[in-house]
Amino acid sequence: MADLLVVGSVALDTVQTPFGRAQEVLGGSGTYFSYAASFYTRVRLVAAVGSDFPADHERFLSDRGVDLGGLMREAGGRTFRWTGEYGYDLNEARTLDTQLNVLADFRPRLGEEARRTPFLFLANIDPELQLDVVRQMAERPRLIALDTMNFWIQGKREALLRVLREVDVVTINEGEARQLAQEPNLIKAARRIVDMGPSTVLVKRGEYGALMLTDKGFFVVPAYPLDSVYDPTGAGDTFAGGFMGYIAAQDALDAATVRRAVVHGSVMASFTVEDFSLQRLARLKSPEITERYAAFHELIRLPG
Amino acid sequence: MADLLVVGSVALDTVQTPFGRAQEVLGGSGTYFSYAASFYTRVRLVAAVGSDFPADHERFLSDRGVDLGGLMREAGGRTFRWTGEYGYDLNEARTLDTQLNVLADFRPRLGEEARRTPFLFLANIDPELQLDVVRQMAERPRLIALDTMNFWIQGKREALLRVLREVDVVTINEGEARQLAQEPNLIKAARRIVDMGPSTVLVKRGEYGALMLTDKGFFVVPAYPLDSVYDPTGAGDTFAGGFMGYIAAQDALDAATVRRAVVHGSVMASFTVEDFSLQRLARLKSPEITERYAAFHELIRLPG
Numbered sequence: 212m213a214d215l216l217v218v219g220s221v222a223l224d225t226v227q228t229p230f231g232r233a234q235e236v237l238g239g240s241g242t243y244f245s246y247a248a249s250f251y252t253r254v255r256l257v258a259a260v261g262s263d264f265p266a267d268h269e270r271f272l273s274d275r276g277v278d279l280g281g282l283m284r285e286a287g288g289r290t291f292r293w294t295g296e297y298g299y300d301l302n303e304a305r306t307l308d309t310q311l312n313v314l315a316d317f318r319p320r321l322g323e324e325a326r327r328t329p330f331l332f333l334a335n336i337d338p339e340l341q342l343d344v345v346r347q348m349a350e351r352p353r354l355i356a357l358d359t360m361n362f363w364i365q366g367k368r369e370a371l372l373r374v375l376r377e378v379d380v381v382t383i384n385e386g387e388a389r390q391l392a393q394e395p396n397l398i399k400a401a402r403r404i405v406d407m408g409p410s411t412v413l414v415k416r417g418e419y420g421a422l423m424l425t426d427k428g429f430f431v432v433p434a435y436p437l438d439s440v441y442d443p444t445g446a447g448d449t450f451a452g453g454f455m456g457y458i459a460a461q462d463a464l465d466a467a468t469v470r471r472a473v474v475h476g477s478v479m480a481s482f483t484v485e486d487f488s489l490q491r492l493a494r495l496k497s498p499e500i501t502e503r504y505a506a507f508h509e510l511i512r513l514p515g
Numbered sequence: 516m517a518d519l520l521v522v523g524s525v526a527l528d529t530v531q532t533p534f535g536r537a538q539e540v541l542g543g544s545g546t547y548f549s550y551a552a553s554f555y556t557r558v559r560l561v562a563a564v565g566s567d568f569p570a571d572h573e574r575f576l577s578d579r580g581v582d583l584g585g586l587m588r589e590a591g592g593r594t595f596r597w598t599g600e601y602g603y604d605l606n607e608a609r610t611l612d613t614q615l616n617v618l619a620d621f622r623p624r625l626g627e628e629a630r631r632t633p634f635l636f637l638a639n640i641d642p643e644l645q646l647d648v649v650r651q652m653a654e655r656p657r658l659i660a661l662d663t664m665n666f667w668i669q670g671k672r673e674a675l676l677r678v679l680r681e682v683d684v685v686t687i688n689e690g691e692a693r694q695l696a697q698e699p700n701l702i703k704a705a706r707r708i709v710d711m712g713p714s715t716v717l718v719k720r721g722e723y724g725a726l727m728l729t730d731k732g733f734f735v736v737p738a739y740p741l742d743s744v745y746d747p748t749g750a751g752d753t754f755a756g757g758f759m760g761y762i763a764a765q766d767a768l769d770a771a772t773v774r775r776a777v778v779h780g781s782v783m784a785s786f787t788v789e790d791f792s793l794q795r796l797a798r799l800k801s802p803e804i805t806e807r808y809a810a811f812h813e814l815i816r817l818p819g
Contacts, residue, residue: 299699395603396741396742396743396744397722397740398740398741398742399742402742416723418701419720419723420735420737422737422740428813428814429740429814430814430815430816431724431737431740431814431815432737432815432817433724433726433735433736433737436701436702436726436733436735437700437702438700438702438703438706439700440700467818470816470817470818471817471818474817507817508817508819509732510732510733510734510735511734511735511736511815511817512734512774512817513736513774513775513778513811513812513815513816514771514774514775515812
């Protein structure tokens with residue numbers, strides 16, 4: 212079992228879906244990722260919050276063993292806030308408001324121990340900061356994964372292309388993969404992204420699951436069939452958390468491990484969307500992960 | 516190996532996609548279905564064409580062994596014509612023109628032999644005609660599958676619900692499944708459709724593949740990752756053709772056979788979309804089916 216480092220955001224989210232509303236609840240890419248990964252291995256979170264960040268939320272993360280030594284609390288600062296809503300098509304959020312607050316001046320600084328973490332996830336932040344984090348690592352991690360979004364693809368394309376050359380895995384939405392590759396066919400787009408540097412592309416397809424391209428070819432996994440999806444916020448980051456958490460726990464990168472990791476990512480994402488914020492994950496017990504993993508196996512099993 | 520009967524349409528299609536245009540080419544649900552299924556078993560096609568239907572097209576089907584004894588050629592009538600176009604989102608066709616012609620008065624009449632066919636597919640036609648075909652069967656087929664569309668769900672709901680009580684399998688698009696079940700969540704929608712009579716619901720999800728619900732639970736299969744999709748017309752009907760063709764060839768209905776059949780349906784659909792009309796299927800050799808089936812197996816294989 213190896214340690215995992217994530218650099219990302221911690222947020223207070225306000226979310227409206229057809230099934231309810233959550234006001235100023237715990238969110239953020241670093242939060243979802245680290246909480247999900249904590250079911251698999253030891254996780255260090257590097258992020259920034261303001262002095263308004265509830266101590267309860269911090270305890271919620273540290274109770275699961277998330278190492279918050281890298282959580283910078285800016286005196287007098289306000290925590291990053293995001294407000295969004297979803298329609299019945301839960302695949303796409305509409306952002307209503309973004310208040311960067313402490314994120315605006317966020318400059319991740321890794322401690323001595325953090326710089327030697329063997330597995331690294333760069334959650335969706337400015338690609339210049341992502342590259343800066345890579346440069347801070349004392350030794351090249353065994354695996355670096357990166358997440359990004361349309362905002363950076365459009366606004367910081369050069370910086371993004373630079374950091375892409377330094378990472379092994381990129382997780383990206385379907386539309387963003389097409390945008391990054393400037394290619395409408397998703398399969399061609401995934402191949403072009405591999406040409407940009409990462410050896411593995413993980414395309415997140417919302418209710419349709421995930422598609423992975425590696426040098427060994429494609430692996431496609433559906434989303435778990437759920438009767439009720441309450442809030443898709445954080446699904447992508449918990450997916451990455453399950454994926455990276457499993458790989459770090461196994462401390463292995465062979466093809467079979469990576470495929471199982473994709474399914475663990477899908478398992479964690481399937482729990483996240485069953486309730487608002489991290490509420491479903493807060494109730495989650497390890498045997499449920501094992502059980503849903505087995506259900507996934509059966510869901511996609513093609514008899515020989 | 517058992518015989519398969521399909522009642523559906525034979526058409527002359529005019530199709531525009533971002534990758535080209537095909538003018539008055541061979542199409543129709545019965546055509547795509549029977550041609551695809553002919554790679555697996557003996558198929559009888561019951562359909563109607565006009566006197567303008569090219570003899571070449573008829574030969575094209577009979578050369579593959581499709582039994583055209585039930586192909587009614589109406590003297591002086593014109594063949595059904597459909598004109599549609601697709602944008603870069605190839606999941607949804609926009610119908611530009613429909614000329615029913617001989618289809619307007621189509622009343623399927625099954626011959627003595629056809630009435631005893633053990634496997635029956637009711638392609639997308641008026642549900643009253645679908646029910647009439649079921650009533651004409653001399654004995655209850657081992658498996659009856661049915662396809663339908665928004666036009667009938669909206670316009671002939673009662674007739675559709677009546678015939679649904681008589682069939683085992685329904686193949687349906689995602690949006691149409693929601694519309695039929697009057698339920699936005701696809702998983703709940705599939706369950707409601709099972710409550711309407713069929714023991715198996717096969718939801719067609721275009722580039723995302725297919726989702727099957729049976730009393731044994733869900734089976735979800737992605738679409739084959741293709742670098743170029745030229746024309747999705749007929750993908751759903753070839754999917755059904757591969758599915759039913761494989762089942763009839765095996766003459767078995769156990770869970771493993773049905774899962775393999777879903778993948779064979781996906782294999783055949785993946786070939787169809789690689790060219791306009793039935794051009795890719797016309798070039799298809801049986802070893803290619805075996806090869807792509809193996810590729811599918813690898814595509815979704817989750818190591819134990």
